[in-house]
Amino acid sequence: MTDRLLPQTPDMADLLRTVREFLVASTPKLPVEDRYQAQVAAYVLSICERELAAGDPQIVDAEALCRAIRLGERDGDWDALIADLMDETVAAVAITKPDHLAPIHRKG
Amino acid sequence: MADAEGFEDLLRAVRRRFGEGARIDDIAVPTLGGSNRTVIFDLVEGGTRRRMVSRQETYSAANSPFLATSLQFRAMRVAFDHGITVPEPLFEYDAADEMGSGFVTAFVSGETFPKKIQTGSAFERVRPHLVDQLGEVIARMHAMPPEVFDFLASMPDSHDPVGAQRERYESYEEPRPVVEAGLRWLERHRPPAGAGRALHGDFRLGNFMVDPEKGVVALLDWECAHLGSPAEDLGWLCTRSWRFGRPDLEAGGLASRAALLNAYKAAGGTAIDPDEVRYWEVFGLVRWAILNMMQGHGHRSGERRGLVFAACGRNTALVEYDLLMTMTGRYD
Numbered sequence: 494m495t496d497r498l499l500p501q502t503p504d505m506a507d508l509l510r511t512v513r514e515f516l517v518a519s520t521p522k523l524p525v526e527d528r529y530q531a532q533v534a535a536y537v538l539s540i541c542e543r544e545l546a547a548g549d550p551q552i553v554d555a556e557a558l559c560r561a562i563r564l565g566e567r568d569g570d571w572d573a574l575i576a577d578l579m580d581e582t583v584a585a586v587a588i589t590k591p592d593h594l595a596p597i598h599r600k601g
Numbered sequence: 602m603a604d605a606e607g608f609e610d611l612l613r614a615v616r617r618r619f620g621e622g623a624r625i626d627d628i629a630v631p632t633l634g635g636s637n638r639t640v641i642f643d644l645v646e647g648g649t650r651r652r653m654v655s656r657q658e659t660y661s662a663a664n665s666p667f668l669a670t671s672l673q674f675r676a677m678r679v680a681f682d683h684g685i686t687v688p689e690p691l692f693e694y695d696a697a698d699e700m701g702s703g704f705v706t707a708f709v710s711g712e713t714f715p716k717k718i719q720t721g722s723a724f725e726r727v728r729p730h731l732v733d734q735l736g737e738v739i740a741r742m743h744a745m746p747p748e749v750f751d752f753l754a755s756m757p758d759s760h761d762p763v764g765a766q767r768e769r770y771e772s773y774e775e776p777r778p779v780v781e782a783g784l785r786w787l788e789r790h791r792p793p794a795g796a797g798r799a800l801h802g803d804f805r806l807g808n809f810m811v812d813p814e815k816g817v818v819a820l821l822d823w824e825c826a827h828l829g830s831p832a833e834d835l836g837w838l839c840t841r842s843w844r845f846g847r848p849d850l851e852a853g854g855l856a857s858r859a860a861l862l863n864a865y866k867a868a869g870g871t872a873i874d875p876d877e878v879r880y881w882e883v884f885g886l887v888r889w890a891i892l893n894m895m896q897g898h899g900h901r902s903g904e905r906r907g908l909v910f911a912a913c914g915r916n917t918a919l920v921e922y923d924l925l926m927t928m929t930g931r932y933d
Contacts, residue, residue, distance in 0.1 A: 533908050540915060559776040562785050578779050579925050585918035593919045595926065 506545050513538040536590075543588045553581070611640060611655060614698040619646055626650065641708055652710075653691060657703035660905055664772040666765075666895070667824040670702040672752065676826040677706065679749045679799075685742050688810075688819050709819040711810040715845040718811050719854050727816040732856035734817040735809070735838065736864025742820075743798040743831045744869060750799040750828050759797065759828040762884065763787045770891045773898040779921035780894070783887040786928055792877050797828040804834045805843040806853040832873050835861060836881020841923045841932060842889050851882075851933070879933075886924040893917040 503511070516535040520528050561567050567574045583598045591599065605612050605625055615623050626643040638657040643650045658670050668676070670693070677690045688706040718724050718731070750759075757765035767784050770777075802825030810819035837843070839851045839858050847854030852861035858875055866872050897914020899905040926932040 530908055533912050537908065537912055537915075553778075555776040555778055558778045559781045562778060562781040565785070567782075568785075568789070574782065575925060575929060578782060579929075582779055582918060582922045582925055586922045589915050589918050593922065595931070 506542060509538050509542045509545070513542070540589055543591070547584075547588055608640065608642070610698070610700050611642065614694060614700060615644060617697065618692055619644065622646065627652075637703075652708035653705050654688065654708050655703065655705045657694070657701055659701070662895070662899060662904060664769060664895075666758075666769055666892070668753075668756075668826060670704055673823045673826070674704045675752060676750070676823045679745070680742065680820070680823075683741070683745050683749070685745075686738055686817065686819050687823075688821070709810050711812040711818050713807055713810055713821065715806045715843075715854070718806065718809075719846055723813040724811065727811065727813060728855065730816055731809075731811065732852055732860050733864045733867075735804075735853070735855075736861055736866075736870070737868035738817060738820060739801065739804055739831075739834055739838075740865050740868035740870035742801060743834070745799045747797055747799055747828060750826065753827050756827045758802070758825070762829055762833065763791070766884075766888055766891055770894065773891075773894045775894060775898065777890075777894070777917070777921070779924060780887060780890050780917075783883065783890070783921075783924050783928070787880075787884055787887060790880060790883075792830070792832070792880055795830045795832075798831050800827055800829045800831070800834050802826045802834070802837075804838050805840070806838070806845065806855070807843070830877075830881075831865075831871065832877040833881045833884070835865065835873060836878045837885045837888075839878055840882045840885030840889065841927060842886065842920060848932075879927075883924065883927055886920055886927060890917050890920040890924060893920060 513535050516531055516538070520531045520535070523531055562574070583594060586593050586598075587600065605628070608625065608628055612625050615625055624645045626645050629641040631639055631641065638655075638659050640655040641652065642655070643652050656670070661667075674690050674693050677687050680687045681689055688709045691705045691707060693704045694700045694702060712718055712721070712724070718728070753759055757768060763784065766787075770780055770784065801820060801823070803822050804820070808820065808822040809817050810821055812818045838853050838861065841848055844850060844854035850856055851858035858878060862873055862875060862878070893913045893916050896910040897917065900907060900910040900914055923932060
């Protein structure tokens with residue numbers, strides 16, 4: 494036994510994509526009442542693919558920030574706060590569902 | 602003769618109320634999912650038959666924002682008695698039915714699916730009139746003497762809607778700075794509290810039964826009825842998430858915000874400042890973000906796991922984006 498793990502192929506991104514493509518291709522063959530769940534499943538896998546490509550997220554102390562906002566400590570620099578939150582949210586939406594972003598926030 | 606197999610409980614409940622000669626026929630179970638078991642059936646008594654809908658609650662979270670079914674039934678009854686277009690409430694299940702909590706209403710046929718109503722060719726003729734009908738029905742609802750909803754006065758949403766959202770948000774124990782900022786914004790921009798009116802509470806595309814000939818024929822889903830500012834109901838209808846494929850048309854993707862306010866006023870409603878409606882649209886986005894958190898929380902906690910609930914949790918970020926864009930005036 495060894496802890497060493499050699500890179501295996503196909504890699505995780507490829508596996509996710511393959512399963513998603515299978516789901517998309519199979520959806521029309523499913524009974525109507527199951528198609529919605531299949532579409533959601535494909536969507537969830539696409540999120541995983543984008544999250545994997547984006548790399549590890551930066552860890553933010555959300556709890557401390559939330560407390561400061563709640564107590565009104567960020568009222569004085571509100572616009573800067575909202576600008577920061579916008580950047581983080583755009584990054585989150587770019588992973589979850591890039592089409593949801595307004596053109597000004599879309600990449601490429 | 603229809604096969605009532607699997608629906609023996611429903612047949613028994615019907616016979617307790619309509620006599621042993623009654624039977625059920627033409628049973629359909631729509632695949633709506635969610636937290637209800639819904640059964641559509643014909644009640645046959647002698648030579649007459651009437652189509653009905655049974656709704657049973659199959660899941661209720663401890664911190665659910667939704668009314669108990671007995672209160673929903675009562676709110677529908679009050680609205681029906683005041684001539685609001687709502688499916689006629691017929692009877693409630695009781696302990697002897699052994700069907701949990703739920704109720705039966707008259708069946709109203711039509712379409713609820715937003716995209717079909719917004720773009721389907723079958724609805725071309727009624728589509729231009731929907732905003733007038735919606736303005737009228739909600740104006741009539743708000744014109745009811747508010748005392749008829751006294752039984753909802755103790756709901757947190759009835760005395761402090763923003764506080765009620767904050768309480769739910771905190772119960773999911775997931776710190777989200779954008780939701781916090783939304784709540785803070787709502788606390789700092791609160792419009793003066795007007796006279797409390799009976800509100801539908803979930804007045805949005807998807808909860809309207811629309812007939813291709815007659816237009817709006819029923820207001821559905823009374824799970825969020827409460828007392829509050831009329832602008833809250835109008836703001837929920839205009840909330841960006843409920844415009845579906847037509848974000849440019851503020852009123853449910855069907856018409857402009859101004860057209861809705863005009864229709865509301867023409868039907869006897871008070872004149873409402875569009876900025877007050879905008880406030881409630883920001884509220885609507887905060888509320889919708891928190892409802893998505895609730896679904897995600899149900900999934901993560903194991904109370905109610907499922908693909909759609911997991912996706913809802915992730916979709917919270919999409920609502921947060923719309924919230925930030927709206928708060929900063931980039932979306933209207």
